Amino acid sequence: MIIDCGSCTMKHIACDDCVVSFLTDPSRGPAPEPRDIGEDERTALAVLADSGLVPPLRLRRTGAG
Known part of the structure; x- marks a missing residue:
């Protein structure tokens, strides 16, 4: 997964x-x-977010990418 803000x-x-x-x-x-x-x-970020320690990843890609 590439995170590109x-x-x-x-x-x-x-x-x-x-x-x-x-x-x-x-x-x-x-x-x-x-x-x-x-x-x-990604799994680690999801665990942290599900535990309420950090916000979730909100990435939504534009277009087909």
Whole structure:
């Protein structure tokens, strides 16, 4: 999975409540560069979100990508 905030359809809707924003604090600069995370990392983020420790990943890709 590649996380690219620039192509996320939720970037102006739920960016403040996304784990990427939580972990990278976009107020310190521009949106983070695209990142490729594996299934283990996705599972770990889901566990943290399900436990209420971080917001969930809100990524929704634009277009067919």
